[in-house]
Amino acid sequence: MTGSGLNTVEIRNLSFGWGERVIFDNVSIDVPKGKITAIMGPSGSGKTTLLRLIGGQLLPQSGKIMANGFNIEALDRAGLYQARRQMGMLFQSGALFSDLSVFDNVAFPLREHTRLSEAFIRDIVLMKLEAVGLRGARHLMPDELSGGMKRRAALARTIALDPNLLMFDEPFAGQDPISMGVLTKLIRLLNDALGVTSIIVSHDVPETCSIADYIYVIADGKVVGHGSADSIKHSDSRWIHQFIHGLPDGPVPFHYPANNYQQDLLGG
Amino acid sequence: MLSAIQNLGKSGIEFCGNAGKTTLFLMHALVAKPQWIKGFRLLVPQLYMVGVLSMIIIVVSGLFIGMVLGLQGYTILVKFGAEQALGQLIALSMVRELGPVVGALLFAGRAGSAITAEIGLMKVTEQLSSMEMLGVDPLRRVVAPRFWAGQISLPVLTMIFTAVAIYGGYVVGVQWLGVDDGSFWSNMRSSVNFREDILNGIIKSVVFGTLVTWIAVYQGYTCPPTAEGIGKATTRTVVFSSLAILGMDFILTAIMFGGFN
Numbered sequence A: 001m002t003g004s005g006l007n008t009v010e011i012r013n014l015s016f017g018w019g020e021r022v023i024f025d026n027v028s029i030d031v032p033k034g035k036i037t038a039i040m041g042p043s044g045s046g047k048t049t050l051l052r053l054i055g056g057q058l059l060p061q062s063g064k065i066m067a068n069g070f071n072i073e074a075l076d077r078a079g080l081y082q083a084r085r086q087m088g089m090l091f092q093s094g095a096l097f098s099d100l101s102v103f104d105n106v107a108f109p110l111r112e113h114t115r116l117s118e119a120f121i122r123d124i125v126l127m128k129l130e131a132v133g134l135r136g137a138r139h140l141m142p143d144e145l146s147g148g149m150k151r152r153a154a155l156a157r158t159i160a161l162d163p164n165l166l167m168f169d170e171p172f173a174g175q176d177p178i179s180m181g182v183l184t185k186l187i188r189l190l191n192d193a194l195g196v197t198s199i200i201v202s203h204d205v206p207e208t209c210s211i212a213d214y215i216y217v218i219a220d221g222k223v224v225g226h227g228s229a230d231s232i233k234h235s236d237s238r239w240i241h242q243f244i245h246g247l248p249d250g251p252v253p254f255h256y257p258a259n260n261y262q263q264d265l266l267g268g
Numbered sequence B: 001m002l003s004a005i006q007n008l009g010k011s012g013i014e015f016c017g018n019a020g021k022t023t024l025f026l027m028h029a030l031v032a033k034p035q036w037i038k039g040f041r042l043l044v045p046q047l048y049m050v051g052v053l054s055m056i057i058i059v060v061s062g063l064f065i066g067m068v069l070g071l072q073g074y075t076i077l078v079k080f081g082a083e084q085a086l087g088q089l090i091a092l093s094m095v096r097e098l099g100p101v102v103g104a105l106l107f108a109g110r111a112g113s114a115i116t117a118e119i120g121l122m123k124v125t126e127q128l129s130s131m132e133m134l135g136v137d138p139l140r141r142v143v144a145p146r147f148w149a150g151q152i153s154l155p156v157l158t159m160i161f162t163a164v165a166i167y168g169g170y171v172v173g174v175q176w177l178g179v180d181d182g183s184f185w186s187n188m189r190s191s192v193n194f195r196e197d198i199l200n201g202i203i204k205s206v207v208f209g210t211l212v213t214w215i216a217v218y219q220g221y222t223c224p225p226t227a228e229g230i231g232k233a234t235t236r237t238v239v240f241s242s243l244a245i246l247g248m249d250f251i252l253t254a255i256m257f258g259g260f261n
Helices: A047-054 A077-084 A102-113 A118-131 A147-158 A177-194 A205-211 A229-233 A238-245 A261-265 B002-030 B036-080 B083-124 B127-133 B138-176 B181-191 B194-222 B227-257
Strands: A007-018 A021-032 A036-040 A062-067 A087-090 A165-169 A197-202 A214-219 A222-227
Touching: A007 A047, A007 A197, A021 A036, A021 A047, A021 A062, A021 A197, A021 A214, A021 A222, A036 A047, A036 A177, A036 A205, A047 A062, A047 A165, A047 A197, A077 B127, A087 A147, A087 B127, A102 A118, A102 A147, A118 A147, A147 A177, A165 A177, A177 A197, A177 A205, A197 A205, A205 A229, A214 A229, A214 A238, A222 A229, A222 A238, A229 A238, B002 B138, B002 B194, B036 B083, B036 B138, B083 B127, B083 B138, B083 B181, B083 B194, B083 B227, B127 B138, B138 B181, B138 B194, B194 B227
Parallel strands: A036 A197, A036 A214, A087 A165, A165 A197
Antiparallel strands: A007 A021, A007 A062, A214 A222
16 A cells, blocks of 8 residues: 555656666656646656556566555556556547547446446536537547547546546647647646646646646656756756756757767768 | 577577467457457447458459369369269368368458558557556457457358359359259269368368467557558568468368378
């Protein structure tokens, strides 16, 4: 069970890698109950991998992951599927089922996991779709939706079973300003209204800072800083300064490591 | 010499590892508490996709193969004055060998590749991952219905294929080349044994159905989530299925008709 009871997710001494490449090296992260915690870092720093580790889609090489009171890496297949019913994950692409309408996508987890009548499922689905502003789009197929609408429909599906942990994988990536504003508002609103715990993985600094209660910045397999949005913005760390202000050069070099430029040009 | 032995050992270990992985994969998909109503609802659309939509290629191919067999058989048999045995030749060839084998090869090309591509695309678009995160096992929700649909469809398609081919042979042999109608059918009826020929043909098609759909769902589920990955997985499905069908056909034929039973 969770150590403190104050955290929905507790990650202790997590190490994970793909072959020789180290993604996480002895990382510890706490996600407090009822708050929005952001995991920020550059592309390829392992943010999405972290969500998959919490969801049990990947197993850590060492360390411990507790989520909703479940010791994720110790669960068997059936236990893992049981634990996932209390989690919701919004994928970057939305990942709606392409052969189902928006309505059926949202109804999918209800039909799979409950014995509710179709009339009751209809009411729940319409309420969830109303919450994301897509009640009128319930008959559309996923390929008829814009990118932002797909994510909102996927969000409605994610909250269909009222999970107590919501994970958002790059929710703002590739969105126009209006969609971004809508998603930002929705994530904050749903977190507060449903009393859930949210984890946002993102590299969109202003949007994430505007809604996150607590931020972890990860790079090179380690947590390089954590704190409130204000403390992250005013951090002394050169690395965090480069990331938050989007500077092209700094601790993360502009150039990929290479031989001497002059020698390369001269064919040496 | 030593490296050759090492390579052989490595290949052997890899083969055993892959065989274990594919077996576990199928077990996870199929071994579960049966949910008849839900399972039936998932199965029906897959029967349509895998079985009904394969009907056209099966019927047209069956017709032409039967017609060619009728024509070729007649030109050889007529030299010996044995053209009355044309019905027997066509029926035995189709029921024992060509029906199950060619039907399965066509099925692998049409339905097997479609299953792999569909599951692979679901993987690329994270639909399988999102299903997992919704607490629904994609092995049971996506893989199992497609496996059973293939398993049910292929024997039925093989029977249709064989029947249409015999009709094609009848059209060419009897109606076009003038073989006696009565001899054609009576020779066929007297020489085809239900248990030895028809039942063995059906057993073959059931085994081929298992092989093709097993390979197709496994390749789709484990393909790298890229466009190139799906392309290669689809190709592998057709190639591996074809080789497996032909190899297994020899083994089954040896067991059924080779005097080992």
